[in-house]
Amino acid sequence: MSPTGSLIPADAPFSAEQEAWLAGFIAGIAAAGRQDATADDAPVATIDVLFGTQTGTAEFLAGELVAGARARGLGGIATALDDITPERLTAMSHLLIVTSTYGEGEMPDNAGLFWEALQADGAPRLEGLRYAVLGLGDRGYDDFCGAAKLIDTRLEQLGAARLHGRVDCDVDFEEPAATWTTGVLDLLAAETGATATSTPAAIGGGDKAGAKGTTPKTRSPWNKRNPYHSRLVVNELLSAPGSAKEIRHYEFDLGDSGITYAAGDALAVMPVNDDALVSALLTQLGASGEEAVDGRPLADVLRTEREIRTPSKDLIADLVERAPSSDLASVVAHGDRSDLDSWLWGRDLLDLLHDAGSAAPGLDELLPFLRPLQARQYSISSSPLAHPDRIHLTVASVRYGSPDRRYEGVASTYLADRIGEAATTPRSTEGTVGIYLQANTSFSVPTNDDAPMVMIGPGTGIAPFRGFLHERAARGATGRNWLFFGDQHRGTDFVYEDELTRLGEQGVLTRLDLAFSRDQAEKVYVQTRMREQSRELYEWLEDGAYVYVCGDASRMAKDVEAALLGVIAEQRGRGDEDAAQYLADLRRAKRYVRDVY
Numbered sequence: 237m238s239p240t241g242s243l244i245p246a247d248a249p250f251s252a253e254q255e256a257w258l259a260g261f262i263a264g265i266a267a268a269g270r271q272d273a274t275a276d277d278a279p280v281a282t283i284d285v286l287f288g289t290q291t292g293t294a295e296f297l298a299g300e301l302v303a304g305a306r307a308r309g310l311g312g313i314a315t316a317l318d319d320i321t322p323e324r325l326t327a328m329s330h331l332l333i334v335t336s337t338y339g340e341g342e343m344p345d346n347a348g349l350f351w352e353a354l355q356a357d358g359a360p361r362l363e364g365l366r367y368a369v370l371g372l373g374d375r376g377y378d379d380f381c382g383a384a385k386l387i388d389t390r391l392e393q394l395g396a397a398r399l400h401g402r403v404d405c406d407v408d409f410e411e412p413a414a415t416w417t418t419g420v421l422d423l424l425a426a427e428t429g430a431t432a433t434s435t436p437a438a439i440g441g442g443d444k445a446g447a448k449g450t451t452p453k454t455r456s457p458w459n460k461r462n463p464y465h466s467r468l469v470v471n472e473l474l475s476a477p478g479s480a481k482e483i484r485h486y487e488f489d490l491g492d493s494g495i496t497y498a499a500g501d502a503l504a505v506m507p508v509n510d511d512a513l514v515s516a517l518l519t520q521l522g523a524s525g526e527e528a529v530d531g532r533p534l535a536d537v538l539r540t541e542r543e544i545r546t547p548s549k550d551l552i553a554d555l556v557e558r559a560p561s562s563d564l565a566s567v568v569a570h571g572d573r574s575d576l577d578s579w580l581w582g583r584d585l586l587d588l589l590h591d592a593g594s595a596a597p598g599l600d601e602l603l604p605f606l607r608p609l610q611a612r613q614y615s616i617s618s619s620p621l622a623h624p625d626r627i628h629l630t631v632a633s634v635r636y637g638s639p640d641r642r643y644e645g646v647a648s649t650y651l652a653d654r655i656g657e658a659a660t661t662p663r664s665t666e667g668t669v670g671i672y673l674q675a676n677t678s679f680s681v682p683t684n685d686d687a688p689m690v691m692i693g694p695g696t697g698i699a700p701f702r703g704f705l706h707e708r709a710a711r712g713a714t715g716r717n718w719l720f721f722g723d724q725h726r727g728t729d730f731v732y733e734d735e736l737t738r739l740g741e742q743g744v745l746t747r748l749d750l751a752f753s754r755d756q757a758e759k760v761y762v763q764t765r766m767r768e769q770s771r772e773l774y775e776w777l778e779d780g781a782y783v784y785v786c787g788d789a790s791r792m793a794k795d796v797e798a799a800l801l802g803v804i805a806e807q808r809g810r811g812d813e814d815a816a817q818y819l820a821d822l823r824r825a826k827r828y829v830r831d832v833y
Contacts (some may be wrong), residue, residue, distance in 0.1 A: 281428040282311035286320060288335030288347030288383060291437045291502065291613075291831075292676040294372055299332050304421055309430035317350035318824055322359045322394075330399065330424060331367040333387060339789060341379025343386075345830050346678065349820050351383075354390050357484060363395040366427070368412070368420050371404040376548065376607065378573065380404060391762065399423055409611060416543045430633055456495055456673060460611055463506050463670030464493040468655050469626070479728035482633040482651055485617075487626045488671055495627075495672075499619045499703040500679040500831070503612040503627050506670030507647035508654065512546070513586070521599045540608040545646050549583045551605035559595040564588060582636065584643060612647035613674050615786060615831055617699035620709035627671075630731070631697040636757050655776045679784070679831045685713035688781035690773065692720040694751070694762050695729075697787025700831055702732060705783070708743045717744060718776065720762040722751030735800055762792075763799035774807035789832035800828075 247591035283305045285760050287298035301310035317335065325331070337423040338344045353359065369391075371384025381404035388402045399425055407411070424430070458464040470487035488503070497503075514535060518525050525535030538544055547555075556702045557564045567579045585606075589596040597605075618628035633652045634645025655667035681704050682689065689708075691701040698721055705717060717735070723729035728817035729752070739745040766773060777783070797819075805815035 264690040281424075281430065282313060282595070283330050283332060285312060285314045285332045285334070285335070286317050286350075287314065288317045288344045288387075289678060290336055290338045290344040291674065292338050292678050293674075294334045294344070295370075295677055296675070297370075298332075301332055301334065301417070304417070305424065308421055308425045310424060310428060317347040320350060322350075322353050322362075325362055325365060325396075326360050328476075330428070331365055331396075332420060333384075334368065334372070335369070335383045335387060336372040337377070337379065337381050337383040340377055341382025341386075343383045345401050345823070347383065347387075350825060351387065351390075354387070354394075359390075359394060361395045362391065363397075365391070367391055367396050368398060368400040368416070368599060369402040370416055371402060372409075373404060373406065374548070375406050375550075378549070378781070380406075399427075408608060410483060439623075451657040456493075458493060458495065460504070460506070460672065460674040463504075463611075463672050464490075464495060465668040466490065466627075466671045467655060467668050468651070470628075471652065471655075474630070474731040476728040478725075478726060480724060481729060482635065483731055485731075486629045486631065487618075487623075488629075488669070490625050490627065497616060497620055497627060497673055499616070499681055499707040500700050501616050501676050502613045502674040503616050503629060504613045504672050504674050505647050505651065506611050507609065507650045509537065509539045509542075509544055509609065510644060510649065510654070513584075513644075516586055517544055517589075520586060520596075521602065527599065534599070540776050541609055542603075543609050543646075544586075544606065545584050547580075547588050547722055547820040548605055548607050551585075551602075552588070554597065554605060555592050555595075558597065559592040562591050562593070562595075564591050574784070575818075582643065585694050609646075611672070615699040617702045619703045619707035619710060619769045622706040626805075628703070630702065632696050634810055660811050676831070679825075679829055681707050681713075682715070684713055684715070686715050688716040688718070688776050688779055690718045690720075690776055690781050690783045691715075691786075692762055692766070692784065694720075694722040694792060695787060696731075697785075697792070698731065700786050701784065702735070704743055705739050709739065709742065716746040716776070716781075718747040718781075719745060720748070720749045720751070720765055722753065722754065722760070722765075724754045725750040726750065726755055761795065763795045765807055766786070766796070766799045766803060770803045770806055773803050777804070777822070780827075782829075783822065784829055784831070786831040787833075793830060793832040 259795055283302075285298045285305070286303050287294040289295045293518060297313070298314040303312045307311040317333070334657060335347055336344050342348075342571065354832060369384050369388040371381030371388075373384070384402060384404060388398075400416065400420045403412045404819055405413055411414065454779035466488040468486060469489045470485065472485040473482065474485050476479050477481040513523075517538060523534055525533060525538075527534040529537045552564065552568070555562065556568050559565060564579070567576050570576075590601075614629045614631060617630040618626065629651075631648050633648045635642070635649065637643040648799060651669070655669050679700065685708070689704065690706060693699070693701045698719075705719075707713075708715070721736075723731075730750075736745060736748060749762075749769065751760045751762045751765050753759040783792055783800070785793055799810070801815045801819060804818050805812055808814060808818065819828060
């Protein structure tokens with residue numbers, strides 16, 4: 237997990253570039269299918285498309301599949317997995333499931349309830365169901381596409397028959413996704429006897445329309461291969477001298493890009509590797525940097541195209557085989573994943589090559605193990621109603637190590653240090669950075685302006701909630717807003733303090749509960765404050781409050797959920813099972829949502 241704060245998890249591999257590719261692919265299918273069709277064609281079958289998503293990508297893809305099915309003369313419905321019970325599956329004939337995987341093989345937030353019911357002993361038999369599964373994942377994680385694999389296997393166990401084999405997509409997904417999509421749509425059309433419709437499919441709309449209370453957006457031309465080169469106009473240090481952290485506020489000028497965003501969306505930043513690390517790696521490899529790789533100098537390829545900070549799993553396996561007496565090989569031999577994670581923490585590719593000694597691979601052997609350098613996605617910390625021409629980010633710069641060897645986060649220090657020349661004022665820089673938008677339809681301000689909001693976001697988890705508060709202020713929303721925020725020390729880590737104070741004075745921020753863990757002998761966290769305000773927090777829930785959580789998934793988000801369950805159990809007095817059901821109902825109603833990484 238990244239310590240940078242508002243970084244979107246790596247289990248959502250589809251970039252805007254990839255979405256655009258798939259939309260074009262399905263649009264091509266639709267165009268071909270519209271030839272010689274009549275306007276009176278009606279769907280001969282309804283295809284159910286279910287999605288499990290953490291950041292909205294699988295939902296987007298589900299909408300595209302519905303559009304493609306409709307272009308073939310089939311009816312199509314896209315629904316979140318948690319909105320479906322196993323009993324409803326018995327009434328379906330043809331089912332397509334698109335799901336990402338969260339963390340190390342876990343279900344995404346809007347699929348956990350579905351999976352819990354599907355794997356229960358009393359789950360119904362599904363002999364009448366034909367299905368296909370598409371998994372979205374990242375091979376950098378141990379349980380690659382684990383959620384898709386689990387659902388695929390369980391449906392088979394319950395008697396359902398595969399329409400098409402499961403396909404697991406890595407970050408670079410175009411070819412396997414194209415094969416899966418073509419195969420599934422061809423088989424569906426053949427099995428149902430469907431004929432194409434003359435009504436154009438609404439690419440990018442479908443059942444997703446108005447997910448954030450607006451009409452569907454026009455597709456942006458900006459993506460990974462064609463990012464918008466935005467001018468970074470603000471680079472402000474938020475944390476005070478003496479802080480153990482370096483938290484910065486950034487503002488990107490949208491200029492003539494045409495980019496439109498919503499509070500809760502994410503921004504993808506195209507990073508560039510540090511020249512110092514590139515130079516050290518070239519020295520390790522005995523290379524000059526002028527060697528040609530796909531027609532480009534090696535040094536440029538390492539700076540802009542390859543991941544040289546984090547070693548891939550395949551490289552780790554190769555190094556263990558090459559150097560069986562190395563420290564890495566010794567840790568791997570123990571077979572304890574947590575021990576390996578601990579040993580790898582803080583180490584980078586260069587460290588592992590040093591560890592392998594003379595057995596380390598040379599340039600030609602190493603290059604195939606270097607994964608493509610990916611965009612980093614950060615929660616947007618502004619509202620388009622307040623800042624229509626700029627996008628704000630709140631990012632913690634990653635820096636650690638000793639005087640002998642310093643380590644820096646790829647994107648966080650690229651933003652902080654390496655975009656253009658420093659200007660004369662501390663709030664401004666000259667320079668541009670490649671960006672594109674990543675919509676997150678599942679994490680947004682309530683469409684009901686009267687609804688209360690509870691926001692829990694320690695550290696840089698405050699990012700989307702700053703945008704939420706600005707959004708509500710601009711909309712004149714009357715709903716109450718309660719923020720739980722914390723960090724290490726109030727004196728150095730209370731980011732946006734003046735701004736939050738003003739929002740409180742204006743009546744936008746109804747309540748602010750703070751938890752600075754190291755300002756007293758006993759550590760205090762946001763979940764501590766939640767338990768202290770148990771009665772009032774439950775009253776807000778009963779009044780229809782939406783609960784949002786943003787931040788670290790490995791500990792904070794789990795501790796916050798445990799605290800929330802404890803609050804519900806204490807106030808209702810009906811036990812843990814009742815509290816779990818209460819929280820599940822909130823999740824189904826989209827009143828408990830998370831943006832965790």
